[in-house]
Amino acid sequence: MSSPRNILLVTCHPEPRSLNGALRDHALEVFGRLGHRVEQSDLYAMQWQAVVDARDFPAEEPGARLAVGAASRRATEGGLLTADVVAEQAKLLRADAVILQFPLWWFGVPAILKGWFDRVLSNGFAYGLTAPGARNSSRYGEGKLKGKRALLSVTAGGMTSHFSERGVNGRLEDLLFPVTHGTLFYTGMEVLPTVAAHGTNRVAEEQFAALREAYTARLEGLFSDAPIAFRSQNGGDYDDDLTLSPGLGEGTSGLALHRR
Amino acid sequence: MSSPRNILLVTCHPEPRSLNGALRDHALEVFGRLGHRVEQSDLYAMQWQAVVDARDFPAEEPGARLAVGAASRRATEGGLLTADVVAEQAKLLRADAVILQFPLWWFGVPAILKGWFDRVLSNGFAYGLTAPGARNSSRYGEGKLKGKRALLSVTAGGMTSHFSERGVNGRLEDLLFPVTHGTLFYTGMEVLPTVAAHGTNRVAEEQFAALREAYTARLEGLFSDAPIAFRSQNGGDYDDDLTLSPGLGEGTSGLALHRR
Numbered sequence: 043m044s045s046p047r048n049i050l051l052v053t054c055h056p057e058p059r060s061l062n063g064a065l066r067d068h069a070l071e072v073f074g075r076l077g078h079r080v081e082q083s084d085l086y087a088m089q090w091q092a093v094v095d096a097r098d099f100p101a102e103e104p105g106a107r108l109a110v111g112a113a114s115r116r117a118t119e120g121g122l123l124t125a126d127v128v129a130e131q132a133k134l135l136r137a138d139a140v141i142l143q144f145p146l147w148w149f150g151v152p153a154i155l156k157g158w159f160d161r162v163l164s165n166g167f168a169y170g171l172t173a174p175g176a177r178n179s180s181r182y183g184e185g186k187l188k189g190k191r192a193l194l195s196v197t198a199g200g201m202t203s204h205f206s207e208r209g210v211n212g213r214l215e216d217l218l219f220p221v222t223h224g225t226l227f228y229t230g231m232e233v234l235p236t237v238a239a240h241g242t243n244r245v246a247e248e249q250f251a252a253l254r255e256a257y258t259a260r261l262e263g264l265f266s267d268a269p270i271a272f273r274s275q276n277g278g279d280y281d282d283d284l285t286l287s288p289g290l291g292e293g294t295s296g297l298a299l300h301r302r
Numbered sequence: 303m304s305s306p307r308n309i310l311l312v313t314c315h316p317e318p319r320s321l322n323g324a325l326r327d328h329a330l331e332v333f334g335r336l337g338h339r340v341e342q343s344d345l346y347a348m349q350w351q352a353v354v355d356a357r358d359f360p361a362e363e364p365g366a367r368l369a370v371g372a373a374s375r376r377a378t379e380g381g382l383l384t385a386d387v388v389a390e391q392a393k394l395l396r397a398d399a400v401i402l403q404f405p406l407w408w409f410g411v412p413a414i415l416k417g418w419f420d421r422v423l424s425n426g427f428a429y430g431l432t433a434p435g436a437r438n439s440s441r442y443g444e445g446k447l448k449g450k451r452a453l454l455s456v457t458a459g460g461m462t463s464h465f466s467e468r469g470v471n472g473r474l475e476d477l478l479f480p481v482t483h484g485t486l487f488y489t490g491m492e493v494l495p496t497v498a499a500h501g502t503n504r505v506a507e508e509q510f511a512a513l514r515e516a517y518t519a520r521l522e523g524l525f526s527d528a529p530i531a532f533r534s535q536n537g538g539d540y541d542d543d544l545t546l547s548p549g550l551g552e553g554t555s556g557l558a559l560h561r562r
Contacts, residue, residue, distance in 0.1 A: 057369070107320075148481075159413075224471065297556055
């Protein structure tokens with residue numbers, strides 16, 4: 043039995059009676075049994091605003107040219123972010139682990155979840171950080187969310203074999219690299235290998251029982267399983283130009299170069 | 303001088319006076335000179351609805367469980383999609399080439415553009431198609447949008463070298479694979495290598511002149527440049543299980559396996 047932790051469970055399916063909803067309920071049951079405390083962000087139920095625009099930065103001068111990154115920085119540092127964004131950032135800061143449960147749409151996250159990244163992970167909160175005296179930015183293994191864990195739980199219509207390295211869609215973990223590496227690991231989080239439910243247009247009862255069992259094991263291992271071995275930016279594997287040092291990753295190519 | 307064609311230019315930046323806006327204006331100028339006809343979808347100006355939900359399928363029984371793929375299929379086949387989606391599909395059908403101009407946010411498209419994919423590329427329009435008698439679905443090089451060309455034009459804050467294969471972010475074209483391969487090529491389109499403007503938090507006048515010049519050349523080559531050599535699903539490179547045939551892609555790994 044692990045010690046009680048704080049979990050943030052983010053879900054984003056328009057239909058609560060979906061497989062995504064059932065997996066959400068299952069996660070809640072498992073976390074309840076483990077004694078973890080769970081906060082939820084059900085983005086559809088919250089009617090989460092997906093789109094970054096001038097309304098995100100109410101303290102900017104009206105009519106001024108909007109430079110998104112700079113405005114985000116000023117709003118973050120000045121405590122001037124909107125209440126919905128501040129609430130999500132507080133949930134992230136309280137969490138020891140974040141679960142993102144989503145249907146794979148066009149080989150990525152649904153727009154509403156992309157909009158959660160675009161708005162919540164503001165400049166000065168989740169990126170743009172530099173430790174005092176540091177040569178490089180604090181990202182890719184360092185950052186404000188370091189020490190937290192993250193897990194993607196994905197449902198996909200296609201067959202498992204189609205998402206293997208030689209399968210027609212490409213390897214699932216490569217398709218999700220912009221999320222696991224470029225978003226979550228970027229902010230400092232340790233990211234676990236993705237949990238995937240495949241062929242989800244037709245999940246029979248016995249399949250769902252197997253899915254649930256596999257998911258249980260992954261949720262139980264949330265704080266003990268090995269994360270994806272992404273290389274940290276400032277750990278010595280990248281040189282001064284942030285290029286992978288010669289001699290590393292031999293025999294590999296593509297995105298796999300960025301895993302130890 | 304190429305013969306006049308129809309172009310769909312999709313843009314999605316909240317600030318018209320941005321680099322994205324300037325690149326949009328530049329593309330309009332070049333296409334004007336070439337005699338092409340341009341339609342635009344300025345997603346922010348249109349206040350494009352980014353989120354798929356029950357409002358997309360007004361003909362579904364109220365209160366019924368929403369299965370997104372099936373509802374999308376019924377709406378597409380029954381002519382029951384919403385007017386905003388129908389208008390975008392008509393633009394796509396008229397276009398000989400589609401340009402997607404966007405800022406790279408969290409190593410992917412902004413939520414509003416993801417929501418354009420999620421809503422416009424409906425089941426029975428852009429996916430779920432099978433040619434009569436065909437063993438496999440008509441996708442990855444086949445489909446309703448076959449014969450059209452697509453080009454991503456991206457602005458990114460990071461340096462060019464950080465987006466090389468060994469750069470800390472990973473290769474830009476691998477990060478965009480879910481869009482170029484998984485979305486555009488999936489629907490049958492030929493996708494050109496991405497045009498990228500890097501270091502865009504600080505673009506000086508002379509840099510912009512160079513960017514503009516490079517972009518001009520790419521726009522002039524829109525119908526003549528070689529597309530990314532993605533392998534078509536049904537062209538013989540994948541076996542009956544849609545796994546890359548033994549002997550192909552030797553010496554390569556990762557997403558590069560899916561390019562000839």
